[in-house]
Amino acid sequence: MKQLLLFLFFIPFLVRAQTPLRGLVLDSQGRPVPFASVAVPALTQGATADENGRFTLPNLPAGPQKLQVSAVGYATATPTVTLPTDKSLVIRLASEGKALAEVVVTGVGRATEIRRSPVPISAMSQKEIRLNANSNAIDAAVRGIPGLSAVTTGPNISKPFIRGLGYNRVLTMFNGLRQEGQQWGDEHGIEVDGYIVDRVEVVKGPASLLYGSDAVAGVVNLIPGLPRGPEGEVHGEALAEYQGVNGMIGNSLAFSYQKNGFQTLVRASRRQAHNYSNPVDGLVYNTGFRELQLTGMVGVQKQWGGAHLWLTTFDDRQGIPDGSRDSLSRRFTRQVFEADKDAIKDRPIVSEHELKSYGISDLSQRIRHYRAFGTTEARFGPGELRALLGVQQNHRQEFDHPTNADQPGLDLQLTTVNYQARYLFDAVHGYEFTVGANGMGQDNRHLNATDFPIPPFKLFDLGGFGLVKKAFGALELTGGLRYDTRHVHWGDYYIAPNSATGFDQPAGPGAPDASLQFAAFQRTYNGLSASLGGSYALGEKLVLRANISRGYRAPNIPEIGSNGLDPGAHIIYLGNRSFVPEFNVQEDIGILYKSPDVEGSAEAFYNHVNNFIYQAKQYDANGQPLRDPVGNSTYQFEQAQADLYGGEVAFNIHPTALPWVSLRTGAALVIGLNQNPELRARVGNAGRYLPLIPAPSSRSEIRFTAPERAGTPFTASYLRFTLDATATQNRFYAVDGAETRTPGYVLTGVGVGTSLRTKGGREAVQLVLQGDNIFNVAYQAHLNRLKYFEYYRASPNGRLGIYSPGRNLSVKVVVPF
Numbered sequence: 001m002k003q004l005l006l007f008l009f010f011i012p013f014l015v016r017a018q019t020p021l022r023g024l025v026l027d028s029q030g031r032p033v034p035f036a037s038v039a040v041p042a043l044t045q046g047a048t049a050d051e052n053g054r055f056t057l058p059n060l061p062a063g064p065q066k067l068q069v070s071a072v073g074y075a076t077a078t079p080t081v082t083l084p085t086d087k088s089l090v091i092r093l094a095s096e097g098k099a100l101a102e103v104v105v106t107g108v109g110r111a112t113e114i115r116r117s118p119v120p121i122s123a124m125s126q127k128e129i130r131l132n133a134n135s136n137a138i139d140a141a142v143r144g145i146p147g148l149s150a151v152t153t154g155p156n157i158s159k160p161f162i163r164g165l166g167y168n169r170v171l172t173m174f175n176g177l178r179q180e181g182q183q184w185g186d187e188h189g190i191e192v193d194g195y196i197v198d199r200v201e202v203v204k205g206p207a208s209l210l211y212g213s214d215a216v217a218g219v220v221n222l223i224p225g226l227p228r229g230p231e232g233e234v235h236g237e238a239l240a241e242y243q244g245v246n247g248m249i250g251n252s253l254a255f256s257y258q259k260n261g262f263q264t265l266v267r268a269s270r271r272q273a274h275n276y277s278n279p280v281d282g283l284v285y286n287t288g289f290r291e292l293q294l295t296g297m298v299g300v301q302k303q304w305g306g307a308h309l310w311l312t313t314f315d316d317r318q319g320i321p322d323g324s325r326d327s328l329s330r331r332f333t334r335q336v337f338e339a340d341k342d343a344i345k346d347r348p349i350v351s352e353h354e355l356k357s358y359g360i361s362d363l364s365q366r367i368r369h370y371r372a373f374g375t376t377e378a379r380f381g382p383g384e385l386r387a388l389l390g391v392q393q394n395h396r397q398e399f400d401h402p403t404n405a406d407q408p409g410l411d412l413q414l415t416t417v418n419y420q421a422r423y424l425f426d427a428v429h430g431y432e433f434t435v436g437a438n439g440m441g442q443d444n445r446h447l448n449a450t451d452f453p454i455p456p457f458k459l460f461d462l463g464g465f466g467l468v469k470k471a472f473g474a475l476e477l478t479g480g481l482r483y484d485t486r487h488v489h490w491g492d493y494y495i496a497p498n499s500a501t502g503f504d505q506p507a508g509p510g511a512p513d514a515s516l517q518f519a520a521f522q523r524t525y526n527g528l529s530a531s532l533g534g535s536y537a538l539g540e541k542l543v544l545r546a547n548i549s550r551g552y553r554a555p556n557i558p559e560i561g562s563n564g565l566d567p568g569a570h571i572i573y574l575g576n577r578s579f580v581p582e583f584n585v586q587e588d589i590g591i592l593y594k595s596p597d598v599e600g601s602a603e604a605f606y607n608h609v610n611n612f613i614y615q616a617k618q619y620d621a622n623g624q625p626l627r628d629p630v631g632n633s634t635y636q637f638e639q640a641q642a643d644l645y646g647g648e649v650a651f652n653i654h655p656t657a658l659p660w661v662s663l664r665t666g667a668a669l670v671i672g673l674n675q676n677p678e679l680r681a682r683v684g685n686a687g688r689y690l691p692l693i694p695a696p697s698s699r700s701e702i703r704f705t706a707p708e709r710a711g712t713p714f715t716a717s718y719l720r721f722t723l724d725a726t727a728t729q730n731r732f733y734a735v736d737g738a739e740t741r742t743p744g745y746v747l748t749g750v751g752v753g754t755s756l757r758t759k760g761g762r763e764a765v766q767l768v769l770q771g772d773n774i775f776n777v778a779y780q781a782h783l784n785r786l787k788y789f790e791y792y793r794a795s796p797n798g799r800l801g802i803y804s805p806g807r808n809l810s811v812k813v814v815v816p817f
Contacts, residue, residue: 020057021060021065021081021085022056022057022088023055023088023089024053024090025038025055025069025071026091026092027094032054033053033093034051034052035048035071035762036048036049036070036074037071037228038055038069039067039226040057040066040067040068041111042105042110042111043060043301045306046228056231058301059261059303059306061305063082064082064083065083067080067091068103075093076125077092077094079091104121104123106121106203107201107207107219115543115592117478118478118533118535118546118547119203119208119478119533119588120590120603122145122146122148122204123145123199123200123201124144124200126197126199129200130766130768130812131753131770132772133770133812135155135158136189136194137193137194137222138189138190139152139158140194141220143699146650147162147163147204147603149162150783151166151783152783153785153786154276154284154289154318155245155248155287155289156273156318157188157318158190159183159189159190161217161692161694161783162202162204163204163205163644163646163670164670164692168214169214169216170214170215170217170218171211172192172219172220174221175375176221177310177371177388178440180418181414182396184556184557188367191394192222193269193295195250195267195269196224196254196269197222197224198224199223200220200222201223203221204218204588205217205547205588205607206529206552207533207586209465209467209481209482209530209531210438210467212438212465212552213461213463213554216584224295224297227258227264227265229258234255234257235255236253236255236816236817237252237253237254237816237817238254239252239254239815241811241813242811243273243808243809243810244810245276245277245805245807246276247273248272250270250271251270251271252269252270253268254267254268261300261301263297263298263301265297268292268293268294269293270291271291272288272290272291272358273290273358274288274357275355276805276806277805277806278778278805279803279806280799280803285321285332285355286319286321286334286363286364288360289318289360291315291316291317292313292316295310297311305379306376307374308375310374311371312369312370314367314368314370315367315368317360318360319360319361319364320364320398322363323786323789323790323801323802324344324347325792326349327792328796330795331350334350334354334361335402336348336403337403338502362405363400364398365397365398366397367395367396367397368394368395369394369395370392371391371392372390373390373391373418374389374390375388380423387421388418389419389420391416392416393414394413394414395412396412396413397410404501407448409450410449410453412445414444414445417440417441418438418439418440419439420437420439421438422435422436430471432468432469434467434469434480435465435466436465437464438463439463441460442458443458451504452493452517453565453572454557454558454564454573455518455521455557457488457557458488458490461485462484462485464482465482474536475534475536476534476535476536477533478531478534479530479531479532479533481530482530483526483528483529484552487523489520489521489523490518490520490522490561492519493517494506494507494511495514496511496513518563525554525580525581527552527581527583528550529551530550531547531550532548533549533588541593542592543592545588546588546589548588549586549588550584550585551582551583551585551586552582552583553581555580555582555613557575559579560575561575561577562575570633571635572628572635573615574634576637579611581611582611583610584609585607586605589603589604589605590602597654598651598653598654599651599652600649601648601649602648602649603647605644608642609644612674613637614640614733615635615638615738617634617737618635619736640676640679642674642675643673643675644670644690646668646669646670646671647668648668648669649667650666650667659707660704660705663700664702665698665700666699667696667697667699668694668697669696670693670696671689671731672689672690672693672731686734686735689733689734691738691739692783693729693731693732695726695728695729695742696726697726698725700722700725701722703718714754714757715757717754717755718751718752719750720750722748724747724749725744725746725747726746726782728742729742739782742787743780745777747773747777747779748775749770749774750771750774751768753766754766763816766813766814766815768811768812768813768814770809770812772810773807773808776806776807778803779803780802780803780804784802784804786801787801787803
């Protein structure tokens with residue numbers, strides 16, 4: 001593997017000579033914009049203008065290059081320049097606005113403007129991310145991208161859902177490397193440092209053919225920032241934040257440097273929090289966390305091309321809430337005994353000291369995730385080669401034994417090797433071709449475990465694709481095909497009681513009292529994906545787009561092989577070996593409008609899924625739910641047909657006559673129908689809808705930005721008010737009480753911020769004060785799993801389950817240098 005990474009890092013040799021690009025960034029009045037960021041997203045290369053607005057991008061390849069230019073208080077500009085050129089490029093930035101013309105690199109063969117992509121894509125910049133008090137990287141994206149939601153388990157675990165589909169149907173990536181870390185579990189979050197994320201790009205639906213299985217719902221790409229600043233100088237930032245709802249303290253320190261094509265970046269981040277609070281439950285026991293992240297990058301951008309090597313580590317400890325309480329006082333209790341000796345109703349009450357402590361309880365999980373991957377981009381012959389090779393390891397432990405705190409119940413180690421190569425041909429008679437292949441190999445093992453919900457397994461993936469794009473005047477068409485194959489296998493796996501500890505452990509088939517936990521399994525899955533779409537520009541302001549695509553997803557390991565308790569989820573899973581792959585066909589239509597005063601978009605989709613896999617609660621012969629002695633329910637995976645439809649709208653009003661005010665609104669609706677005739681015949685309307693469908697929601701913001709004034713140290717000062725409205729969710733999966741109706745709610749927020757700058761115009765300090773759920777509304781999000789953590793049928797206050805976080809007052813300070 002080391003040799004392969006080194007080979008990837010130094011792969012390009014003889015290619016076309018490259019050329020620098022020099023330019024000047026001005027505002028609409030012709031004044032220089034100091035320290036603007038200038039980037040080439042497709043090449044992961046960037047620079048910062050000096051105090052006079054001048055910049056240099058060295059070693060760019062010949063041919064057309066799409067830039068992305070941004071600065072605090074200005075809308076992002078996306079000019080295209082053809083190299084080589086002897087002229088200095090002049091770029092003008094307009095006042096702040098949401099730019100539908102911004103460039104994206106996820107889900108398409110090459111850098112593309114959002115408004116001209118037939119594939120539904122949304123993006124969110126770091127500038128917008130940092131205005132909010134976020135629990136993690138996924139929560140940050142959910143706030144700004146309609147159609148993206150998250151299933152949560154406490155404040156630090158969020159799993160992305162796109163248009164009602166999630167888990168292994170959404171592919172999450174870090175800078176193009178697919179994230180692999182036991183994402184099948186409800187309580188398994190995303191192991192990415194939210195402070196390093198410079199941009200989030202989201203592909204909605206299976207239209208992208210670059211990624212293969214596990215992307216039938218779409219893709220979430222978390223893109224880190226690039227080294228910026230004048231060459232030969234060390235730059236970076238120090239960040240500190242505090243959130244009152246759980247006492248979260250976050251710190252991050254970053255350094256970057258670039259000179260003569262050499263680039264490097266280092267970031268260290270740490271966050272810790274105690275239990276969060278709300279007006280119904282008070283402090284919610286075992287929802288605190290503590291995590292540490294380290295990220296390093298070294299790269300070069302020379303005449304032969306560019307290459308970057310990334311190394312990351314992630315270490316997280318967080319409590320595992322179970323929702324047990326005293327029946328009368330509703331105060332939280334904690335488990336102190338094992339199995340049949342544990343009486344839910346007789347557990348001791350958690351003390352106030354424990355609720356307020358930053359310490360992590362013995363019943364917790366620890367996740368360690370390591371990545372090493374290299375990327376390269378280089379000109380070869382009539383096009384450009386882009387490649388990635390990486391290895392990552394995820395070690396997940398869940399400690400659920402109160403009488404033996406050091407003994408993990410779940411102890412899984414997943415090692416993944418990822419590889420991909422893509423070749424972008426230069427345009428021939430207007431046709432742009434892209435071909436490539438990618439895949440992964442996985443090895444998942446149980447270490448020192450006592451619970452075995454899934455088998456140890458080995459997996460191999462390989463897929464190839466081809467894309468073509470052609471412009472016919474105002475009409476741009478894009479299409480492509482992809483074929484994937486996945487091989488999964490494992491051998492017989494036995495467990496037996498350990499006489500010394502009383503817990504189960506791996507054993508040979510001849511061990512005393514050995515039982516076969518997982519019978520041997522081997523199977524190969526195959527699938528064909530396709531996409532065809534186009535966009536049509538009706539003048540400069542209006543763009544119409546449409547796309548039809550077919551996606552493929554092989555069943556994941558829990559769906560075909562699970563047979564045991566997942567201690568963190570408090571669910572016993574049963575798989576189904578006869579499952580076949582999911583296939584879906586999705587149609588998308590959209591309209592996008594952009595004028596100097598208004599930008600907006602409206603998207604609609606219809607998604608039909610064959611062999612949709614979902615969980616169904618199991619019952620005994622007497623019609624009673626199957627539970628173990630401590631109340632863990634049993635679920636088995638099933639397949640059926642499913643239909644999902646809905647859409648999103650978003651608009652931004654920023655009148656040129658009132659450049660200091662803007663109004664932004666986004667809304668999303670998803671309806672998911674379970675087309676299982678046998679289930680509908682048995683339970684009627686209770687089985688009409690799919691599980692885990694987000695409620696209709698909208699987010700609105702009005703922002704007032706102070707005009708820039710010469711001679712003042714303040715810049716980009718703003719005041720904003722937000723309104724998050726979520727409708728009642730009446731369309732839920734009601735079979736066996738799996739889900740219940742969730743009342744609607746409205747959350748109000750207010751924020752104020754400013755940046756201080758030096759006499760030379762450089763930003764010195766950024767300050768953000770934010771208040772969320774200002775009126776401390778008691779609510780339960782429909783996709784919050786804690787809503788269903790309840791051991792009683794009734795409560796003295798008439799409220800069941802755990803409620804979502806209450807009022808959160810936060811402060812964030814960023815000091816760039």
